[in-house]
Amino acid sequence: MPCIAPDFLWGLIISTPLTIFTSIRYRVFLSQQSRLEGVIDNRTLTYEDNVQIVRTFICQYKHYDEFAPQGENTLFQALIKALKNAKNFIYIEDQYFILVPELLDASGGYEKYLFDMIAPIQKLYPNKFQIYTTKSSLNLYIHTKLVIIDDVFVTVSSANWNRRSMTSDSEMAANIIDEDSVDSPDGVTVLRTARDFRIRKFHEMTGLSYDELDAMTIIEAANQLDTAAADKSSIIEAFLQ
Numbered sequence: 001m002p003c004i005a006p007d008f009l010w011g012l013i014i015s016t017p018l019t020i021f022t023s024i025r026y027r028v029f030l031s032q033q034s035r036l037e038g039v040i041d042n043r044t045l046t047y048e049d050n051v052q053i054v055r056t057f058i059c060q061y062k063h064y065d066e067f068a069p070q071g072e073n074t075l076f077q078a079l080i081k082a083l084k085n086a087k088n089f090i091y092i093e094d095q096y097f098i099l100v101p102e103l104l105d106a107s108g109g110y111e112k113y114l115f116d117m118i119a120p121i122q123k124l125y126p127n128k129f130q131i132y133t134t135k136s137s138l139n140l141y142i143h144t145k146l147v148i149i150d151d152v153f154v155t156v157s158s159a160n161w162n163r164r165s166m167t168s169d170s171e172m173a174a175n176i177i178d179e180d181s182v183d184s185p186d187g188v189t190v191l192r193t194a195r196d197f198r199i200r201k202f203h204e205m206t207g208l209s210y211d212e213l214d215a216m217t218i219i220e221a222a223n224q225l226d227t228a229a230a231d232k233s234s235i236i237e238a239f240l241q
Contacts (some may be wrong), residue, residue: 024106049181049193054078054169056159075159075173076166079147086149089218091198093146094161118239125216130222131239132205132229140235145173148198151190151218153177186217205236 059071083090123130134140145157157173159165175183178193202221206213206228213221228234 010234046076050177050179052078052175052177054173054175056165056167056169058168060168063099073167075157075171078173078175079155082147082149082153085153088150088186089222091146091201092161093144093201095143095145130225132225132236133239134235135237146201148201149196151184151195151198154194154197184217185215185220205234207234209232 013213023187046193054077055068055072055073056075057068059069118131122131145159147153147155147157155173156176157171159169159171159173165171176193178191181189182192182193182195184190184195199221202208202213202224203210206224210225213224216224225236226238229236229238
């Protein structure tokens, strides 16, 4: 039987209630000597979560017929389902995020293609689409794959946002849904683990305290990313300013 795999990477429709925060992030393990020491909140939390393991396998390798005879793209399908159910925001950390065949050749004008894809979205939705990278002077190596949606859904993955990870490379992701709900400053009910995870990420990038971010609405917190991007002492800067 033929492999089951999508013939496209991803599609994203931006509708009126959907706020998109997209972050291309460079991460590094923090040492005792790190300049970011003290930024990370080390409070201990214990939650009970539901974790779904999803995978990508192609069916063209020997022995895969024992557990994935038709291949598997549950990682891709779960991600698409989560994106389509987004109501308020999508937060993404990835080393690629956008990849089309033309970009495979770096000499073909990578920056021009990237600008042509991103600039129209930023122009149409200036208050809905934010994209950042780390400051090049920090020389940090990128290797993060994270999605947080609506402070409800979290996925931590080995998969990049490219065709290979979604169709043929062997990849795995953990999709997390918490048992405990909390009321957010936005006046909506969210899940504790996802919100805590998102606050910690914003804490790392903005330098604001956990408690300060905890009291903010998602829009207020997202605006702090712009403030941090303009701060020379922060780790992030706006992409395609």
